[in-house]
Amino acid sequence: MTTATATATNADSRRSRPGPVLTVEHLDVVYQVASPVHAVRDVSLTLGRGEILGLAGESGCGKTTLAYAINRLHRPPAEVTSGSVTFHDRDGHDLDLLAIENEELRRFRWAKLSMVFQGAMNALNPVTSVRAQLDDVLTTHVPSMSRPARRARCAEVLELVGVDPRRLDSYPHELSGGMRQRVMIAMALLLDPQVMIMDEPTTALDVVVQRGILLEILRLREELGFAVIFITHDLPLLLELSDRIAIMLEGEIVELASADEIYERPQHLYTRKLLDAFPSLTGERGAFIRSGASSSREPLPDADPNEVDPR
Amino acid sequence: MTTLAVTDLVKDFPMRSGWRRSTLRAVDDVSFTLVPGRTVALVGESGSGKSTVARMIARLEKPTSGQIMATAPDGRHVENRHYRDHVQMVFQDPFASLNPFYTVEHHLARPLRLHGRAKSRSEVDALVEQLLERVDLAPAASFADRRPHELSGGQRQRVAIARALAPGAQVLIADEPVSMLDVSIRLDVLNLLARLQREDNLAVLYITHDLATARHFSDDMLVMYRGRVVERGSADEVILNPKHPYTQLLASAAPNPEKRGRLRLVVSGSIESAGAEVPRADSGCNFRDRCALAMDACAAVPPDFAVGDDHHAGCWLYRDGASTPERTVVQGRPAGPTHERHRR
Numbered sequence: 296m297t298t299a300t301a302t303a304t305n306a307d308s309r310r311s312r313p314g315p316v317l318t319v320e321h322l323d324v325v326y327q328v329a330s331p332v333h334a335v336r337d338v339s340l341t342l343g344r345g346e347i348l349g350l351a352g353e354s355g356c357g358k359t360t361l362a363y364a365i366n367r368l369h370r371p372p373a374e375v376t377s378g379s380v381t382f383h384d385r386d387g388h389d390l391d392l393l394a395i396e397n398e399e400l401r402r403f404r405w406a407k408l409s410m411v412f413q414g415a416m417n418a419l420n421p422v423t424s425v426r427a428q429l430d431d432v433l434t435t436h437v438p439s440m441s442r443p444a445r446r447a448r449c450a451e452v453l454e455l456v457g458v459d460p461r462r463l464d465s466y467p468h469e470l471s472g473g474m475r476q477r478v479m480i481a482m483a484l485l486l487d488p489q490v491m492i493m494d495e496p497t498t499a500l501d502v503v504v505q506r507g508i509l510l511e512i513l514r515l516r517e518e519l520g521f522a523v524i525f526i527t528h529d530l531p532l533l534l535e536l537s538d539r540i541a542i543m544l545e546g547e548i549v550e551l552a553s554a555d556e557i558y559e560r561p562q563h564l565y566t567r568k569l570l571d572a573f574p575s576l577t578g579e580r581g582a583f584i585r586s587g588a589s590s591s592r593e594p595l596p597d598a599d600p601n602e603v604d605p606r
Numbered sequence: 607m608t609t610l611a612v613t614d615l616v617k618d619f620p621m622r623s624g625w626r627r628s629t630l631r632a633v634d635d636v637s638f639t640l641v642p643g644r645t646v647a648l649v650g651e652s653g654s655g656k657s658t659v660a661r662m663i664a665r666l667e668k669p670t671s672g673q674i675m676a677t678a679p680d681g682r683h684v685e686n687r688h689y690r691d692h693v694q695m696v697f698q699d700p701f702a703s704l705n706p707f708y709t710v711e712h713h714l715a716r717p718l719r720l721h722g723r724a725k726s727r728s729e730v731d732a733l734v735e736q737l738l739e740r741v742d743l744a745p746a747a748s749f750a751d752r753r754p755h756e757l758s759g760g761q762r763q764r765v766a767i768a769r770a771l772a773p774g775a776q777v778l779i780a781d782e783p784v785s786m787l788d789v790s791i792r793l794d795v796l797n798l799l800a801r802l803q804r805e806d807n808l809a810v811l812y813i814t815h816d817l818a819t820a821r822h823f824s825d826d827m828l829v830m831y832r833g834r835v836v837e838r839g840s841a842d843e844v845i846l847n848p849k850h851p852y853t854q855l856l857a858s859a860a861p862n863p864e865k866r867g868r869l870r871l872v873v874s875g876s877i878e879s880a881g882a883e884v885p886r887a888d889s890g891c892n893f894r895d896r897c898a899l900a901m902d903a904c905a906a907v908p909p910d911f912a913v914g915d916d917h918h919a920g921c922w923l924y925r926d927g928a929s930t931p932e933r934t935v936v937q938g939r940p941a942g943p944t945h946e947r948h949r950r
Contacts, residue, residue, distance in 0.1 A: 353788040353789055353790050354788050472652075501651035501652050501815050502651070502815065502817070502856060502859040502860050502861070503651060503855060503856060503859045504651075505859070506859040528788070528789045529789075529861060530789075530863070531818075531861035531862060531863045532861040534861075534863045535861055535862070535863070558863055568790060569789065569790065570863070571793070572789045572790050572792060572793055573789070573818060573863065574793075574818045574819055574821075574822045575818065575862065575863060575864055576817055576818040576821065576845060576857070576860050576861075576862045576864070577845070577846060577862060577864055578864055
């Protein structure tokens with residue numbers, strides 16, 4: 296009980312500063328190839344402190360490109376052609392992420408904003424132990440940290456994500472998929488970041504393990520107060536998890552609203568199409584699947600399909 | 607129409623760890639029947655043995671024991687050499703299951719010739735065109751000459767479905783047919799399968815881990831856990847009224863937009879799982895080490911108990927024929943010492 300109260304206060308203090316932690320304004324990312332691909336078009340969004348923002352869309356819509364651009368991980372031929380990304384630090388400083396270079400960028404990444412990569416299960420190095428890989432982050436970012444302190448921190452984050460610290464000496468192939476995923480999340484937590492970007496972190500896992508990890512993320516968010524950008528194509532999952540959801544289509548954010556709004560009153564045709572793509576588990580056997588009709592929803596009263604649906 | 611009966615199917619895989627040898631029972635005593643015009647869903651987590659069942663039915667894997675018997679419309683047992691005329695499979699990954707060197711036409715013409723459905727060039731051409739049109743790849747002429755890399759994932763899977771139909775198969779094994787596809791085209795492909803099933807009165811085995819599509823797409827459902835079928839019944843019944851603690855866990859873990867916000871409410875709760883550990887070799891209920899309701903009886907393998915109309919669960923909770931013990935919200939027991947700290 297006392298611990299719970301302490302945790303709550305802790306989270307409160309970390310979240311005491313209201314307002315956004317990340318602002319993206321009019322961001323454009325273009326792959327400069329023979330016929331340039333405009334992968335992210337004029338994207339603007341704000342991420343509140345401690346908020347979970349879902350980013351949904353199908354493959355190729357630019358979700359991952361956007362995430363990479365925010366973290367400055369994009370490589371040529373990808374290029375940010377316009378727009379700005381601003382990080383609002385806990386201590387009140389604003390950081391223009393598109394302007395910082397070299398040492399400053401190195402200090403920013405992972406310490407303030409970390410990422411759980413797509414296919415994270417396979418992102419671990421198979422030939423070094425979990426400990427070495429976690430330790431690597433600390434030696435790079437906090438060179439002053441002593442070896443025992445690093446050890447303790449590695450054990451601590453593993454425990455945070457619900458993996459037995461005795462597993463530190465294991466190699467990735469000795470862990471199940473769910474555990475590897477937890478190790479990846481632990482790695483992202485090592486430096487106590489303020490934002491975590493999770494790119495399809497649970498796609499390859501089965502539902503029970505997935506739910507375990509999602510609960511873990513939510514619990515950690517409560518305790519540590521970081522904000523999450525959660526990228527997936529699984530809209531039902533986002534509806535359960537997120538505070539707000541952004542729907543992305545061909546590089547543009549076509550709709551951004553609270554989870555309830557998205558589910559109850561989807562405005563964009565594409566949002567409705569995505570929602571319809573997931574039959575409800577416990578709801579009525581919709582007309583859509585056996586009859587082949589695509590939607591059981593009422594049409595929007597004032598929708599002009601030619602205008603809204605770009606497909 | 608062809609019926610496929612699977613009886614007491616068992617598959618053991620030899621395992622080696624250092625010098626120690628052991629066997630892993632991937633499929634343990636599975637029986638079911640596929641009848642024309644009905645879809646049976648086989649659901650379960652990864653590693654539960656679903657795909658091994660599919661591979662044995664497609665004869666890509668030899669059963670350790672048990673029988674897979676196809677019965678032709680005339681009531682006769684289908685001989686080995688004709689088996690694949692009747693039973694065909696659609697694989698999970700359409701990017702891997704089509705040969706990148708060959709055109710769509712080749713993929714369809716070859717089974718037509720090999721299974722003796724068409725002899726002359728013109729017959730083959732006509733049937734290929736017909737197959738492509740049936741899977742909504744029209745105009746057929748423009749698709750026939752393409753190679754797989756010129757097709758989208760959904761189009762490739764349609765070709766794979768056409769290929770499965772080419773030998774005139776009446777039993778279709780679909781192993782996660784849409785899990786590799788983009789969300790917005792999954793339903794189109796499932797709708798296509800449903801339409802073909804209606805038109806041809808196919809018997810379909812739909813293997814998936816997606817409970818929502820399994821429920822809507824299928825008539826009957828089998829839930830597998832570590833090689834055993836733990837619950838069977840009509841799809842609606844199994845999902846809406848799950849009896850086996852594992853099915854309850856699975857159903858409660860599936861994302862469900864109807865219950866949005868649920869995750870935010872239950873942060874303190876836990877449906878923690880131990881993950882897919884190596885199945886225990888000993889006897890008894892496979893689920894008992896994760897089950898919150900485990901009891902002494904679980905040391906013996908539970909038989910199927912009737913828990914409703916045509917609804918069976920392999921769980922000792924139902925041994926007294928009590929078809930409705932109170933519905934429990936399953937909370938898996940913590941997997942190890944590290945989980946203790948979450949339950950402050």
